Amino acid sequence: MATAPQPTGLPILYNDLVPLSSNEHADWKTQTLTGAPFLKNVHAIPVTIDEFVLVQRHYPIIFADAENPVPLALMGLNEGVNVFLDDAGVFNPPVYVPAYIRRYPFMLAQLGPNQGELSLCFDPTAGLVKPDGDGVVLFENGQPTDGTRAILQFCEQFETSAQRTGAFIKELREMDLLMDGEVTITPGENGAAPSVYRGFKMVNEEKLRDLRGDQLRKMNQNGMLPLIMAHLFSLDLMRDIYARQAALGLLPAQAAA
Template sequence: MASAPQLPLFYNGLEPLSSQQHGDWKIRGQDTAPFLVGQHAIPVTVEEFPLVQRFMPIVFSMGDDAIPLALMGLNEGVNVFVDDAGKLGENIYVPAYIRRYPFMLARLRPEADELSLCFDPSANMLGAFDEGEPLFAGDQPSEATKQILGFNETFEQAGLRTQQFMRELREMDLLMDGEVTIELQGAPQPFVYRGFQMVNEEKLANLRGDQLRKISQSGMLPLIYAHLFSLALMRDIFARQAERSGTPAPVELPTF
């Protein structure tokens, strides 16, 4: 995900972090995430499924290169977990994709083998500030930068394991187009949400013994069920949207 040629979600640009150019820069803490406002679907890794499924539905994007997504809203432009300033609600799990911003590992050239620590230059949490954690100690990365690099390396490794999980789902033909129908008393018709993929429970139940044993031993099976159990939260997200701005209109989730 990090090495894709197009800019990922949230990022307006990418610049490599350098002691020559950013030697006097600091990173300061933020109590809001304005880049989250209006973002309703956030990529997640398989390691996060057990925690994410307690708070948000986990679905898969459309297309052959599908990725797991945590839904923070059912309609495009709606995030029920942040206020208008981007302040996150308390006692929720914040996906690692959000926590790594404004940093990420990326290839500086398409032919490069190594990934470099880069950042979004439009982010207002980095700069030559008087306050904050220094990014460098002389010409060497500071302890804060080493921790940031470590987190991003762990995230990249989790992304590779997530890609493998998705390959396995496709090879076993377990994904299908998803649809969630929510009926409200007094509504003239149900609210139907489409535009995502989900695991086909019928195909999962009919897997051969060797296939079922394989995904059980590999750890895939509990991840699949975490996804399936999380879909019940669609109704909770729907209710939160209705409380915030009236009953949401049924729409297709955008293709990622």
């Protein structure tokens, strides 16, 4: 679950990156979309800690089973399944859309050797930035428009939030609070075999309860404790996603048996 790496080495969704240039893209615009069809086969999206309170109302929050266990919003329990989009790629019913999705196809990337020097780039394979786009005009008289500056600001805010998220993950790991996750879901039908989902990380509640009082007080003061609670409470939503997948006939063979 939520462990498949990108074959390109780029973040989830991104297949290529090119820097936005007033020379190369002087007359280009963004393309307006009514939904997010590029998410149709994506079952997990990175989220930041600044979004946890909103995310946990709609999606389970787990941590990737990887060397860098970033937090993820689950949109399906299996690779290739997203139960939040209709056939047109529209969120149905409407739910909170994580910032990672709203940022796409743009992102800040380091193109040169200097650390910290980031350029505004976009994924040209997405078809969302092009000469005949009907959305935001990107340049006027060779200068970035207000729309482009707003895109840049949003990407900068996302990077700042991602750094805070990295610090949060580092604290969890240093306190040894992450463990291999496992959720067992028993269908309502009599005699139906339970489905067990693994392949992700979650906070170890037993270790959390055993923390010293001063450790818990520090976590409450620095805001970690509410974030952990949001993560733990959100895991119950995995059963809702299971029910959606079952209704759509999208359970894996062993779960549907």
